[in-house]
Amino acid sequence: MPKPKAIVIGAGIAGIAAAIRLAVKGYEVEVFEANSYPGGKLSEITLGAYRFDAGPSLFTMPQYVDELFELAGKTKGLSYQNLDVVCKYFYEDGTKLSAYADEDRFAGEVAGLTGEDPANVKRYFKNSRNIYQITNHVFLERSLHRLKTFLRWDTLKSVFRFPQIDAFRTMHRANKGFFRDKRLIQFFDRYATYNGSNPYQAPATLNVIPHLEQYFGAYFPDGGMYSITTSLVKLGEKLGVKFNYTCVVDEIVLQKQEVKGIRVKGELQAADVVISNMDVYFTYSKLLKSHPELQPAKLLKQERSSSALIFYWGIKKSFQELDLHNVFFSGDYEAEFKAIWEKQGLYHDPTVYINISSKYKPDDAPMDCENWFVMINVPANKGQDWDELIAEARKNIIAKLSRILGEDVSSLITCESILDPRSIESKTSSYQGSLYGTSSNNQFAAFLRQANRSSKIKGLYFCGGSVHPGGGIPLALLSAKIVSDWM
Ligand SMILES: Cc1cc2nc3c(=O)[nH]c(=O)nc-3n(C[C@H](O)[C@H](O)[C@H](O)COP(=O)(O)OP(=O)(O)OC[C@H]3O[C@@H](n4cnc5c(N)ncnc54)[C@H](O)[C@@H]3O)c2cc1C
Incomplete structure (x- = not known):
C-alpha cells in the first residue's frame, strides 16, 4: 500500500x-x-563577522523539541544549557535586578532591592503554577475544538476549577493585588509581551507565563x-x-x-x-x-498581536554588566502601552530588550565585541510611516542605553541591519507583521x-x-x- x-x-x-x-x-x-x-x-542573519538569531531569542520548554527526537527514536537531540540568570533588568531609577532562575534566590534578590516580602513572590509563583495546572490540558496541550478533549477526566477537573484562574481581571490589576512595589508590578506585567499582548487589557490568566519560565526554566541552545x-x-x-x-x-x-x-x-x-x-x-x-x-x-x-522593531548591531566593546537577556524598562509602562495599543505608535521612552548571544556563543562576534539584538515592542503594521518612526526610535534607544550604561553607544556600532513590521510581514508572510498571530x-x-x-x-x-x-x-x-x- x-x-x-x-x-x-x-x-x-x-x-x-x-x-x-x-x-x-x-x-x-x-x-x-x-x-x-x-x-x-x-x-538567522550574518553581518560581516557577526551572527545574529533573527527572531526568537528566549528558549523555554525545550521538552517539546526533545520529544521530537525521542519520537524519531534518537537518543541525541538538540544540546542546550540552563540559564542561572534568566534576564537582567535595568530600571530608570537606577535599580538593577537579576532574575535568578532559582525561586528562593530570586525572592531574596527582590526583597533586598524592593523590600517586598519574599513570601509574596512565592505566593505569586504558586498562583502562576495553579493557573498552569488548570489551563494546561484545556488551552495548551489539546484541541479546544474537539469533543474528545472535554470527555477526559483531567479536562473536566480543570473546567470545574476555571473560577480560580482570574479571567475577568487584567494582568496588571492582578499583579497590583500581589505587590506594592511598582518595579515588581512592572516586572510581572512584562510577561504579557511574551505573546504580544497588553498587560493593561490582557486577562490575568496570562499570569501563567512566569511559571513557564520560572519552573520549566530558560535555556540557550549551544x-x-x-x-x-x-x-x-x-x-x-x-x-x-x-x-x-x-x-x-x-x-x-x-x-x-x-x-x-x-x-x-x-x-x-x-x-x-x-x-x-x-x-x-x-x-x-x-x-x-x-x-x-x-x-x-x-x-x-x-486584533493582531504586537510586532517588533529590531536593530542588529555589531558592537565593538564587551559589557561586563550585560548578560544574554537584558531589559531596560520604560519609566512609564502604562504610557508606553497606551502609545502602542491606543495610538498605534511608539513611545519616546520605550522598554528596550537586548539579546547578546555572543555571551554564550563567543564565535557570534569578534574578540572583545558583542552582537546586540536590540528590540522594542511596536504596534502591528497598519500603514504607519515606519521610516520616520524608526529614525525617532533609533535616537531614543541610543540615548536611553547610553545614559544607563554610561557609554556613547552610537560610537560603538560597527554595523547595522533593521527588521520592522513591514519586513517581518514580507519575510514570513505574517499578517501586519504580528509576532504571535492574534x-x-x-x-x-x-x-x-x-x-x-x-x-x-x-x-x-x-x-x-x-x-x-x-x-x-x-x-x-x-x-x-x-x-x-x-x-
Ligand atoms: C522578532 C521576534 C522575536 C520573537 N521572540 C520570541 C522568543 O523569544 N521566544 C519565543 O518562543 N517566540 C518568539 N517569537 C515568536 C516565534 O518566533 C513564533 O511564534 C514562531 O517562530 C512561529 O513559528 P511558525 O511555525 O508559526 O512559523 P513562521 O515562523 O511564521 O513561519 C511560517 C513559514 O511559512 C512560510 N510561508 C508563508 N507563506 C507561504 C507560502 N504561500 N508558500 C510557502 N511558504 C510560505 C514562511 O516563509 C515562513 O517560513 C518571536 C518572533 C519574532 C519575529
Whole structure:
C-alpha cells in the first residue's frame, strides 16, 4: 500500500515539527517553503563577522523539541544549557535586578532591592503554577475544538476549577493585588509581551507565563537559537521528509470541500492532507481566495498581536554588566502601552530588550565585541510611516542605553541591519507583521483562534503561531502535536 501523502505549507518551526510527526506516523511528507531557507521567524542573519538569531531569542520548554527526537527514536537531540540568570533588568531609577532562575534566590534578590516580602513572590509563583495546572490540558496541550478533549477526566477537573484562574481581571490589576512595589508590578506585567499582548487589557490568566519560565526554566541552545531549526530540519530529512525551498504556494486546491493538493509554480501537487503553517489570515485570503464562502470572517477580523522593531548591531566593546537577556524598562509602562495599543505608535521612552548571544556563543562576534539584538515592542503594521518612526526610535534607544550604561553607544556600532513590521510581514508572510498571530487582549481570545483542523474543508489542518494554542516556539510546537494527534 502506498503511504498517504501529506503536504506542509511553510517550514516555520511548527511546519517542521508537523512534518517530523507525520513522517513518524507513516506519511510521505513534503514541505514547500517560500524562502530559500527554513525556520521562518526562527532564522538567522550574518553581518560581516557577526551572527545574529533573527527572531526568537528566549528558549523555554525545550521538552517539546526533545520529544521530537525521542519520537524519531534518537537518543541525541538538540544540546542546550540552563540559564542561572534568566534576564537582567535595568530600571530608570537606577535599580538593577537579576532574575535568578532559582525561586528562593530570586525572592531574596527582590526583597533586598524592593523590600517586598519574599513570601509574596512565592505566593505569586504558586498562583502562576495553579493557573498552569488548570489551563494546561484545556488551552495548551489539546484541541479546544474537539469533543474528545472535554470527555477526559483531567479536562473536566480543570473546567470545574476555571473560577480560580482570574479571567475577568487584567494582568496588571492582578499583579497590583500581589505587590506594592511598582518595579515588581512592572516586572510581572512584562510577561504579557511574551505573546504580544497588553498587560493593561490582557486577562490575568496570562499570569501563567512566569511559571513557564520560572519552573520549566530558560535555556540557550549551544549552537544559538537557529540550531533549533537546523537540527529539526536534519531530523526531518533523516526521516525522509522532502523540503522544497523557494517554492511559494499559490493555492490550496479543493474538490467540493475536500483538499486535493496545492498549486505551486503553476503545477498541482496532489496530497491526501494539507497542513498550513502559513499565517492563517493569508492561508484564507491568498490560498483559498477563490472560496469566499469558506472564509471565517469573524476570525479574520480579530486584533493582531504586537510586532517588533529590531536593530542588529555589531558592537565593538564587551559589557561586563550585560548578560544574554537584558531589559531596560520604560519609566512609564502604562504610557508606553497606551502609545502602542491606543495610538498605534511608539513611545519616546520605550522598554528596550537586548539579546547578546555572543555571551554564550563567543564565535557570534569578534574578540572583545558583542552582537546586540536590540528590540522594542511596536504596534502591528497598519500603514504607519515606519521610516520616520524608526529614525525617532533609533535616537531614543541610543540615548536611553547610553545614559544607563554610561557609554556613547552610537560610537560603538560597527554595523547595522533593521527588521520592522513591514519586513517581518514580507519575510514570513505574517499578517501586519504580528509576532504571535492574534492578540490575547481579551478573555475569549483562546476560544476565537483558528482550530487546528478545518471544520469546513476535509483534509485541511493548521499549525503555527497564528492558530490554536497560540504564538511562541513552545505553543507553535504544540500546535504541530495537536495536528498530528488529530490525524
Ligand atoms: C522578532 C521576534 C522575536 C520573537 N521572540 C520570541 C522568543 O523569544 N521566544 C519565543 O518562543 N517566540 C518568539 N517569537 C515568536 C516565534 O518566533 C513564533 O511564534 C514562531 O517562530 C512561529 O513559528 P511558525 O511555525 O508559526 O512559523 P513562521 O515562523 O511564521 O513561519 C511560517 C513559514 O511559512 C512560510 N510561508 C508563508 N507563506 C507561504 C507560502 N504561500 N508558500 C510557502 N511558504 C510560505 C514562511 O516563509 C515562513 O517560513 C518571536 C518572533 C519574532 C519575529
